[in-house]
Amino acid sequence: MSGPDDSVTVLVPMLNSEQTVRELVAQTCEVLARRGVEHEIILIDDGSSDGTWLIAEELARTCEPVAAICLTRNFGQHNALLCGIRAARMDTIVTIDDDLQHPPTEVPVLLDALVPGIDLVYGRSQHYRHGLFRRASMVIVKSILDWWFRVPFARTTTSFRAFRTSLRSSFDESPGREFSLDALLVSATRNVTSVVVRHDSAGSRRSRHTLATLMRHVTDSIMGSSFAPLFFASLTGAAVVAAGVAGIVAYVIASLAGTSLDPWWLAASIVGVLWGVTLMALGLLGNYAARLLMRSTGRRSYVVAQSSGLRGPDVGPQG
Known part of the structure; x- marks a missing residue:
């Protein structure tokens, strides 16, 4: 088979x-073996407090395609995925949640x-099995991403993805503690599409995706894609300064022409100029600070505690 x-x-x-x-793991192995x-399947334990690591380590010992990585604490889903991406040794990477809401049987759809010319595929569902609040939150979050990125696939981003492993070469350096994997992938390619996949219920298991984590994803995606928010500030x-200067000029012209304007007009214009200059300075200083922080920060995306069954590139202990 080629492709x-x-x-x-x-x-x-x-x-x-x-x-x-x-x-x-059983379903995924069956699906890929049939194909x-x-x-290989890499399980990344992101700071679990139950017996997840013990099971993952057992699977890595007894099932040849399985490897397992244990992080020192909970770093976040995207951080855990970055660790796995660096350890991957195959041509294509698929990311899938641990709650079986994305059925492994849908992996072949991704x-x-x-196909040739496409580097990244998202699996989207037409009927998500989430509660009303979660669905509303997802609509808001994806609308923000759609408005920000101005690309047709922003609304279809999900945690069920397939992409070419070669994309990881564009983010070899550590992106720091706070980042969005989707922002990293978008920085590497715009050859993106999405397909409809089945979405099952998570049953009694509580999802790790809360409104807080979704909004954090939005923030990380925006800040991880560019310094435009600081430029916007x-x-x-600058616009406020221009308006303030225009107000002062209008007040002076009116005074010279003998037309009386309320003193608050001049006061508001002066305050506007001062506020605008302050905002401009904060934006510029923030831009410089952000660039210096990105170059000098020592915060790692993740820290590996132990691993089992890894046969690919070394991922640690720090990423």
């Missing part, structure tokens, strides 16, 4: 997943969509 899925690495970030990890591709400050 983008000659070999596949499946990454599973896990948090308290002892109830689902065995079934997830006839070389594959792989089939990863400076631009807004």
